[in-house]
Amino acid sequence: MSVDQAQIQMQRLMLRYPSGKTALSGVTLNINQGEFVYLVGESGAGKSSLLKMFYGGIRPSSGTLMVQGTDMRQAGDPKVRELRRHTGIIFQDHRLLFSRTVFENVALPLRVQGWKTERLIPRVRKVLSYVGLGDRLWSYPEALSGGEQQRVAIARAMTAKPAVILADEPTGNLDVDTARRVLDYLMDLNRQGATIIMATHDLHLLESHPGRVIQLHAGSLARGGS
Numbered sequence: 303m304s305v306d307q308a309q310i311q312m313q314r315l316m317l318r319y320p321s322g323k324t325a326l327s328g329v330t331l332n333i334n335q336g337e338f339v340y341l342v343g344e345s346g347a348g349k350s351s352l353l354k355m356f357y358g359g360i361r362p363s364s365g366t367l368m369v370q371g372t373d374m375r376q377a378g379d380p381k382v383r384e385l386r387r388h389t390g391i392i393f394q395d396h397r398l399l400f401s402r403t404v405f406e407n408v409a410l411p412l413r414v415q416g417w418k419t420e421r422l423i424p425r426v427r428k429v430l431s432y433v434g435l436g437d438r439l440w441s442y443p444e445a446l447s448g449g450e451q452q453r454v455a456i457a458r459a460m461t462a463k464p465a466v467i468l469a470d471e472p473t474g475n476l477d478v479d480t481a482r483r484v485l486d487y488l489m490d491l492n493r494q495g496a497t498i499i500m501a502t503h504d505l506h507l508l509e510s511h512p513g514r515v516i517q518l519h520a521g522s523l524a525r526g527g528s
């Protein structure tokens with residue numbers, strides 16, 4: 303991929319769910335490597351649907367979607383799996399495995415890539431200290447606060463050094479100070495080169511953590527196109 307090529311390209315991108323609901327209707331937009339993007343818009347605007355298409359959780363109905371050079375309408379399962387290895391995903395409800403320790407949750411993306419335990423231990427320790435949880439390796443998620451669980455989810459999303467981090471309302475359940483700290487981490491990863499795309503309703507975060515704002519309204523682009 304050439305350097306000036308956008309990392310995510312959309313042309314007249316449409317998504318219609320099997321129920322018949324049109325969630326996105328003709329979005330044309332480019333997101334470049336290294337951008338920090340806020341995806342905003344009212345509930346039901348299509349933010350989560352768009353993020354889902356970015357990681358191949360759902361296929362576009364029509365139009366074009368290229369992610370890191372992959373045509374997401376044509377890509378088969380192996381290609382989608384390969385792409386996900388370079389993508390960190392953070393959900394609002396974090397989706398940690400409650401039967402596994404913090405260490406194992408964060409190690410998971412590396413295990414999927416076939417890393418041996420001895421090799422992944424230092425990496426997992428490093429990312430967990432980075433989010434301030436270096437002393438909680440052997441805790442189970444249920445023993446952590448909501449903000450700490452969210453930080454484990456961030457650590458998990460960053461372990462494999464992804465080129466893109468997709469975050470769907472990662473601060474939705476957090477108090478303002480914890481939300482700001484989560485943003486500090488994401489901004490830091492962005493400075494290290496990762497593209498961050500984050501769906502949020504927390505517009506006040508923009509004051510302390512500026513970024514490009516892409517606004518959806520009823521499945522269409524309302525602001526922030528390129």
Ligand SMILES: Nc1ncnc2c1ncn2[C@@H]1O[C@H](COP(=O)(O)OP(=O)(O)OP(=O)(O)O)[C@@H](O)[C@H]1O
Nearest residue numbers: 319321323324325344345346347348349350351352
């Ligand atoms: N699996 C699904 N099947 C059918 N319709 C869906 C499905 N998921 C979402 N939708 C619909 O698609 C539209 C966009 O939903 P989406 O979840 O992308 O919105 P959102 O912007 O993320 O909203 P919120 O801020 O509430 O999370 C909504 O009208 C929603 O009801």
Ligand SMILES: [Mg+2]
Nearest residue numbers: 349350351501
């Ligand atoms: Mg959503």
